[in-house]
Amino acid sequence: MGIDFVWFLPIHPIGITKRKGPLGSPYSISDFRAINPEYGTMNDFHRLVSEIHRLGMRVMIDIVFRHTSHDCSWVKEHPEWYWRDATGKPIAQVPQWTDIVDLKFEENETTLWPELIDILRFWCEHGVDGFRMDVASCVPMEFWRQARRSVTEIYPRCIWLAESSWFSALRRQRDEGKIIHTDAELYETFDICYDYDLYVAWRAAVPGAT
Numbered sequence: 001m002g003i004d005f006v007w008f009l010p011i012h013p014i015g016i017t018k019r020k021g022p023l024g025s026p027y028s029i030s031d032f033r034a035i036n037p038e039y040g041t042m043n044d045f046h047r048l049v050s051e052i053h054r055l056g057m058r059v060m061i062d063i064v065f066r067h068t069s070h071d072c073s074w075v076k077e078h079p080e081w082y083w084r085d086a087t088g089k090p091i092a093q094v095p096q097w098t099d100i101v102d103l104k105f106e107e108n109e110t111t112l113w114p115e116l117i118d119i120l121r122f123w124c125e126h127g128v129d130g131f132r133m134d135v136a137s138c139v140p141m142e143f144w145r146q147a148r149r150s151v152t153e154i155y156p157r158c159i160w161l162a163e164s165s166w167f168s169a170l171r172r173q174r175d176e177g178k179i180i181h182t183d184a185e186l187y188e189t190f191d192i193c194y195d196y197d198l199y200v201a202w203r204a205a206v207p208g209a210t
Contacts, residue, residue: 005159006052007060007132011035011045015069020099026062027134028069028099032119042126049127058129060159065116066135067092067100075101081112093178105140105179117147124151130159136190137165137181138173144189162190164197 010026013036019028026036035045049059068074074081075090082090083102090101103112120131136144151158164183165173173180183193 003057005058005060005130007130008062010062010064010134011039013037015071015099017070018099025099027064027067029064030069030072032068033122046127053127058159059127060130060132060161061123061128062134063120063123063131064134065103066138067097067102069099070101078111080104081108105143109143113143113146116143117150120147120151121154124155124158129157130161132161132163133190134163135165136162136186138179140179141181141185141188144186148189159192160190161192162186162194164194 010029012026012029013031013034014024014026015028015030016024019025035042040048052059070090079088079090081103083093083104085091092098092100093102105112123131133139133144148160162183164186165180183195183197186193
């Protein structure tokens with residue numbers, strides 16, 4: 001089939017507090033260094049990665065660094081890492097995302113950033129060959145630069161895929177004074193982007209595209 005990468009959606013434990021539905025969302029993560037027990041164990045993951053590599057393919061996993069679950073240990077251990085309301089309660093900047101709370105990259109460059117970068121190196125040590133970065137466009141570019149340099153020093157073949165944003169999202173976020181990057185900016189650090197800007201142009205050019 002010509003497949004050379006197997007890409008997994010988030011493989012980590014899902015938060016319990018304010019979980020959406022009985023299963024919850026895999027993007028509401030409680031522990032970035034663990035395997036969701038519903039999927040198996042770390043040993044199971046090692047065997048899976050080894051088999052994928054044996055078949056001549058590589059492994060990519062989803063990385064979700066913009067937010068965590070409400071019951072992630074960081075919420076209590078590092079409340080300063082989160083956006084908070086006037087009462088000090090961690091919040092999600094998108095109100096509909098009730099099962100998560102947003103990490104605050106600003107003012108946490110010396111504490112949060114190294115922790116997140118260490119998580120990337122941790123998964124490389126466990127055989128991961130690439131990362132798809134969730135909502136990468138809403139994370140500071142300087143963080144991605146530092147993360148890429150740190151990982152590449154040890155794992156130069158690691159592939160980086162960015163989820164970018166639609167033009168409408170770019171306009172809205174910037175009108176609200178929030179961080180958001182274009183595909184062109186993301187390509188400074190990432191190997192691949194979703195290319196939403198090109199997709200919009202393609203849809204406009206192709207008759208009947210939906």
